[in-house]
Structures are given as C-alpha cells and as structure tokens.
Amino acid sequence: MKRLIALIAFALAAPVFAQEEQSSAPYAYRQLDDAAQEARAQDLMETLRCLQCQGQSIADSDAPIAGSMRSLVRERIRAGETPEQIRGWLIERYGDYVSYKPQLTGLTWPLFAVPLAFVLIAFFLLRRRFTTKGNGQ
Structure with a gap:
C-alpha cells in the first residue's frame, strides 16, 4: 500500500x-x-x-x-x-x-538584385507601351 x-x-x-x-x-x-x-x-x-x-x-x-x-x-x-x-x-x-x-553576401546578392531587375523591366515595358500608343494617335 x-x-x-x-x-x-x-x-x-x-x-x-x-x-x-x-x-x-x-x-x-x-x-x-x-x-x-x-x-x-x-x-x-x-x-x-x-x-x-x-x-x-x-x-x-x-x-x-x-x-x-x-x-x-x-x-x-x-x-x-x-x-x-x-x-x-x-x-x-x-x-x-x-x-x-x-x-548581403556573394551568395545572397541575387535575392536583392532580381526584384530590382523585375521592377526595371516592368518600368521600361510599360513606358515603351504607353509612349508607343501616344505616338500612334
């Protein structure tokens, strides 16, 4: 017990x-x-x-x-x-x-660069598209 x-x-x-x-x-x-x-x-x-x-x-x-x-x-x-x-x-x-x-190191720099590259590409594509439309009218 x-x-x-x-x-x-x-x-x-x-x-x-x-x-x-x-x-x-x-x-x-x-x-x-x-x-x-x-x-x-x-x-x-x-x-x-x-x-x-x-x-x-x-x-x-x-x-x-x-x-x-x-x-x-x-x-x-x-x-x-x-x-x-x-x-x-x-x-x-x-x-x-x-x-x-x-x-920011040699291995991580693409993580910072790729989004910036996408923003720049989008900016130039949109700029080209809107300037082309403006000239055609």
Missing part, C-alpha cells in the same frame, strides 16, 4: 520535475535588470526567427528552442557582446535562415 501511494505521489510530481528540467534557460522568460541591455536584447530577438515555429520571431514564440535562444541573447548582451556579434554567431551556428534581416 505504501508503494502504491509513493507511486501515485511520484506520478503527480513528475510534471513539476519535468518543468524544472525544461527551465534550464534562466533568461527565457526573465528580463535583464538593466533596461538599456533589455531593450537591445528585445530589438535583436524580434529580428531572429524561431527555428521550430518558422513564422514567429523568438520574442513571440513559446517553443522551447525560442526560450533557449532568448536566454542566450540576454546572457550574451549581459556579458557585453553587441547584437551584431550575437547575430553573427547565431547565423554561423544555424545558418542565414535564423535572421529576418538577411546580410
């Missing part, structure tokens, strides 16, 4: 132990004491993509990996690193996908 009671007590306490185990990121839900540091951390967290949710920033996501990333950002800001150093480290670790603020 004592074993049964102990087993039931352990089963009821298991979620508490699991919750404590998940909270290994001390700054996942706790802000920094320095308001300026917290503001820098928040600004950076809003530009980093949650790797699990994919549609949310780590500032908005409740996924465990987002909590770990928030904690990491706050810890590094607290240690004196700049937001760009932290962003660079996260990009190095997780790839360009982690950032909502893509960097």
Whole structure:
C-alpha cells in the first residue's frame, strides 16, 4: 500500500520535475535588470526567427528552442557582446535562415538584385507601351 501511494505521489510530481528540467534557460522568460541591455536584447530577438515555429520571431514564440535562444541573447548582451556579434554567431551556428534581416553576401546578392531587375523591366515595358500608343494617335 505504501508503494502504491509513493507511486501515485511520484506520478503527480513528475510534471513539476519535468518543468524544472525544461527551465534550464534562466533568461527565457526573465528580463535583464538593466533596461538599456533589455531593450537591445528585445530589438535583436524580434529580428531572429524561431527555428521550430518558422513564422514567429523568438520574442513571440513559446517553443522551447525560442526560450533557449532568448536566454542566450540576454546572457550574451549581459556579458557585453553587441547584437551584431550575437547575430553573427547565431547565423554561423544555424545558418542565414535564423535572421529576418538577411546580410548581403556573394551568395545572397541575387535575392536583392532580381526584384530590382523585375521592377526595371516592368518600368521600361510599360513606358515603351504607353509612349508607343501616344505616338500612334
């Protein structure tokens, strides 16, 4: 009977132990004491993509990996690193996908150039079409 009671007590306490185990990121839900540091951390967290949710920033996501990333950002800001150093480290670790603020590199320049090329082509085609109609009348 004592074993049964102990087993039931352990089963009821298991979620508490699991919750404590998940909270290994001390700054996942706790802000920094320095308001300026917290503001820098928040600004950076809003530009980093949650790797699990994919549609949310780590500032908005409740996924465990987002909590770990928030904690990491706050810890590094607290240690004196700049937001760009932290962003660079996260990009190095997780790839360009982690950032909502893509960097212009040798591999990403077409992503910036192609939309501009489409706009220029559309402008010249529309200009030619309207100037041709104007001259024909």
